[in-house]
Amino acid sequence: MTVNRQWLIAGRPTGRPLKDSDFEWVEKPIRAPEPGEVQLRTLFLGFDPAQKGWMENVGGYVAPTEIGEVMRGSGIAEVVKSNSSLFKPGDKVMGQIGWQDHPTFAAKDLLKVEDNDLLSGNLGVLGTTGMTAFFGLNKIGKPFAGDTMVVTGAAGATGSVVGQIGKIAGCKVIGVAGGPDKCKWLIDELGFDAAVDYKAGGVRKQIKELAPGGIDVLWDNVGGKIFNDLLGELALHARVVVCGGISRYELGQMPAGPENYFNLIFKRATMSGFIVLDFMSEYPWARARITQWIREGRIKYKEDVQHGLENAPRTLMRLFGGENFGKQLLKVA
């Protein structure tokens, strides 16, 4: 192989869904590694709704993207050639390697990962996804045994881990997800206490019945009407964790704020957002703890693996229609 195939950013999908013309396919010669660099062969890419936001340059929490740069994204790769003392050929590494299949990369920006049965899990349950669930819940949601917790986007990569950590903490966990199959999986496989299919309607009424004492921990991944309905069902001293709001990521005009926010006053509740990157220095112990829970069978995870670098744009689009069932990955090699 002499060619590095890449997807470049070609458009800014602000206020609209992603489209094919937002990406440009190019093929470049593979670059030999200079001192401190390694040449890689990409094995897996991981996908996150935030990648659309990076293309739009919203939020300001990562460096701005430029049109014409390689599409940003995390990946796992094998070291093919090394000009660094940090890695040797055959090592498996992860990092923000972007949508390309034979990149040459600064070794210092990569992390060595173990080549075991959890290899692809480093992009999900042991990666940013798992870290988001772990730190967002423990530091902001602050679950106590006996709490009632509601998670939206519950069958997604982050939501499914959040709910299971909530169960480990001793909470009653109710998931809100799209469709009967996802809801059944949450209860039968992951041990959620209940699940509500938002696509069938009646979310607030069902939550009222399932959580008669109100919601102590509300984890929101989706925003919009579902979030507003759940804000109306908070318990006294509830903690509301604003992780994401995927229902607004494709909207041209932002909806009005949630009218039920006033319930925060009546319930003396707190609501906080967070960015997982703020906890990066603590990732190692969280990774160790989640690995232990996986080995003990207390955390289960699902991966939705698509194939072929040429399908990367389409794979990202799957997240916004709820086509993914589990952590969205793409197998490249």
Ligand SMILES: NC(=O)c1ccc[n+]([C@@H]2O[C@H](COP(=O)([O-])OP(=O)(O)OC[C@H]3O[C@@H](n4cnc5c(N)ncnc54)[C@H](OP(=O)(O)O)[C@@H]3O)[C@@H](O)[C@H]2O)c1
């Ligand atoms: N704050 C942070 O640091 C941080 C870090 C990582 C991720 N996040 C956020 O966490 C959320 C989940 O990310 P993820 O990577 O784990 O993705 P994911 O949940 O695996 O995939 C996105 C899911 O969102 C649901 N969805 C899509 N459009 C929706 C809509 N209009 N209304 C309700 N649900 C909708 C779909 O599930 P259904 O089939 O159930 O509709 C889809 O599977 C995102 O909002 C993301 O931005 C935040």
